[in-house]
Amino acid sequence: MDFLLNVLAIPKDDAVAFTFFTGYMAMMAASVFFFFERSRVDGKWKLSLLVSGLITFIAAVHYYYMRDYYLATGENPTALRYIDWTLTVPLMCVEFYLLTKVAGAKKALLWKLILASVWMLVFGYIGEAFNPEGGSTSHSVMYGVLSTLGYIYILYTAWMGEVAQLAKDSNNPAIEKSVRILAWFVLVGWAIYPIGYMCMPGGWLNTAFGWGSSNVDLFYNIADAINKIGFGLVVYSLAISQSKPSGTAAA
Amino acid sequence: MKKVVFYYIILNILFLQIEQLQHTGLEFFIQCVCVFFILTVGVSHGAIDNVLYGIKGKMQNVRFITIYVLIALLAGLTWFFLPNFSFITFLLISAYHFGQSQFVDYNLDSGFMSRVLYFCWGGTVLSFLIHFNRTELLSLTYEGELFPIVASDFLIENSAIFTYGLVSVSLAILVYLIFLKNISFQALFTELYLLVLIALSFKFLSILLGFSLYFIILHSFRVLIQEYDFLKKNNELDNNFQFVKILLPFTIAAILGLGGISLVLYLNDAILSIPIWALIVTFGITLPHALVMEIFYRSDSYDG
Numbered sequence: 001m002d003f004l005l006n007v008l009a010i011p012k013d014d015a016v017a018f019t020f021f022t023g024y025m026a027m028m029a030a031s032v033f034f035f036f037e038r039s040r041v042d043g044k045w046k047l048s049l050l051v052s053g054l055i056t057f058i059a060a061v062h063y064y065y066m067r068d069y070y071l072a073t074g075e076n077p078t079a080l081r082y083i084d085w086t087l088t089v090p091l092m093c094v095e096f097y098l099l100t101k102v103a104g105a106k107k108a109l110l111w112k113l114i115l116a117s118v119w120m121l122v123f124g125y126i127g128e129a130f131n132p133e134g135g136s137t138s139h140s141v142m143y144g145v146l147s148t149l150g151y152i153y154i155l156y157t158a159w160m161g162e163v164a165q166l167a168k169d170s171n172n173p174a175i176e177k178s179v180r181i182l183a184w185f186v187l188v189g190w191a192i193y194p195i196g197y198m199c200m201p202g203g204w205l206n207t208a209f210g211w212g213s214s215n216v217d218l219f220y221n222i223a224d225a226i227n228k229i230g231f232g233l234v235v236y237s238l239a240i241s242q243s244k245p246s247g248t249a250a251a
Numbered sequence: 252m253k254k255v256v257f258y259y260i261i262l263n264i265l266f267l268q269i270e271q272l273q274h275t276g277l278e279f280f281i282q283c284v285c286v287f288f289i290l291t292v293g294v295s296h297g298a299i300d301n302v303l304y305g306i307k308g309k310m311q312n313v314r315f316i317t318i319y320v321l322i323a324l325l326a327g328l329t330w331f332f333l334p335n336f337s338f339i340t341f342l343l344i345s346a347y348h349f350g351q352s353q354f355v356d357y358n359l360d361s362g363f364m365s366r367v368l369y370f371c372w373g374g375t376v377l378s379f380l381i382h383f384n385r386t387e388l389l390s391l392t393y394e395g396e397l398f399p400i401v402a403s404d405f406l407i408e409n410s411a412i413f414t415y416g417l418v419s420v421s422l423a424i425l426v427y428l429i430f431l432k433n434i435s436f437q438a439l440f441t442e443l444y445l446l447v448l449i450a451l452s453f454k455f456l457s458i459l460l461g462f463s464l465y466f467i468i469l470h471s472f473r474v475l476i477q478e479y480d481f482l483k484k485n486n487e488l489d490n491n492f493q494f495v496k497i498l499l500p501f502t503i504a505a506i507l508g509l510g511g512i513s514l515v516l517y518l519n520d521a522i523l524s525i526p527i528w529a530l531i532v533t534f535g536i537t538l539p540h541a542l543v544m545e546i547f548y549r550s551d552s553y554d555g
Contacts, residue, residue, distance in 0.1 A: 141268050141271050148264055151264075160252065187260070194264075194268075
């Protein structure tokens with residue numbers, strides 16, 4: 001009983017702990033929503049919704065552990081965070097592939113996106129987890145820039161490259177619109193992560209503006225909630241709009 | 252998303268990280284690169300004003316160039332008699348020109364509202380530049396020993412009011428244009444995103460790098476693409492090399508001219524401080540170019 005009370009005690013002024021709990025519940029609720037709603041969409045959209053549900057479910061499980069880790073130690077759960085991302089970010093790239101598959105997207109596109117996302121995460125992890133004691137700006141910048149190259153590739157593909165072209169070729173305004181919204185998520189939503197990254201010791205926001213390293217998790221949690229749930233909702237909205245109403249299907 | 256916007260976003264994301272290193276050698280290298288691109292891409296975007304004006308034949312060309320240079324010289328000379336007037340006119344014309352090149356491809360009608368938008372959007376960019384670099388600019392203006400520009404001090408001190416005002420009017424007009432179905436929500440988001448990025452760029456990057464990224468990519472490169480497309484559409488270009496060949500003569504002439512003026516100032520023990528000299532020369536280049544671009548964008552042959 002003491003154990004539970006300790007775990008659940010959230011300091012009133014700890015925004016990071018607050019967002020860990022909120023993030024956990026939001027991810028779990030979104031997973032339940034996507035899994036249940038999966039039965040309401042046409043067959044070709046079921047896999048997309050399953051992937052959306054998996055993204056939020058994997059995140060929810062990691063958030064469950066991360067919030068405890070944070071409350072117990074007061075430290076950034078960097079390893080858990082990157083394990084979560086290593087699984088969920090490639091799955092977000094899978095969403096791009098699934099949406100554009102109707103327009104003839106090839107598996108090569110999927111692998112290129114996955115490779116870029118892994119590149120982005122590996123260098124981000126090295127930058128963050130192997131940051132020298134007290135923080136090093138050159139270390140943070142070097143791995144930040146390397147990680148950004150992966151991000152730029154995904155951004156290019158989503159806005160101007162293969163994904164954008166395939167969405168255009170699909171001749172389906174709903175798919176085009178959804179891919180465009182997802183591209184906006186990559187441009188704006190994913191841009192929140194570097195803000196968190198720059199709050200770690202040695203990071204620019206940390207040294208120049210004194211934003212403490214606890215802000216790393218604050219920004220990551222906000223970004224995760226926006227991007228993972230947002231991505232899923234865009235896919236869900238497309239799937240529902242492209243599916244026949246259940247009454248029609250029964251008839 | 253247009254290619255120029257994509258390049259602008261990418262370069263900002265990279266430079267916002269690289270600038271954190273605060274490495275003196277690297278900063279000097281970046282400054283050199285900025286000056287190089289301002290002198291090449293920046294200057295060259297106004298190097299075919301005669302072609303855009305629709306000049307045909309040698310005599311017509313000579314007359315055009317004479318008038319063009321006279322306007323430039325006149326614009327430069329007014330600084331010595333009416334410095335405050337020249338400064339404000341320079342800002343207004345630059346604001347309009349920046350805004351016009353930004354929105355001309357939306358094919359808005361040439362009514363009052365779109366002109367106000369040009370002024371306000373371009374004005375927002377300039378007010379960001381002034382507002383986020385107040386300290387540096389204040390230290391520069393006091394070096395202008397030949398004539399004081401009271402207006403610049405006033406603008407710097409009240410930059411916050413100008414910034415809020417111009418941003419508000421620009422946004423209000425953009426929202427109004429959505430109601431009129433002249434632009435899409437997507438366009439509004441893109442312009443908003445760009446404004447935020449320009450503000451961040453001016454705030455966090457050095458004044459030279461921040462302005463160079465805007466001026467070279469979002470303005471000059473964009474205008475060069477418009478010019479290229481225009482010439483291509485009118486079958487005046489066979490390949491990219493030909494475009495560079497058309498740009499070269501006046502780009503080189505302008506660079507040599509700027510070099511000559513710098514040399515004269517240097518030999519005369521700098522009767523003008525560098526910032527004041529830069530303002531005078533930039534106004535001299537901008538005024539005739541902005542006039543030609545206004546005529547070019549409004550002509551029937553340009554359809555964005």
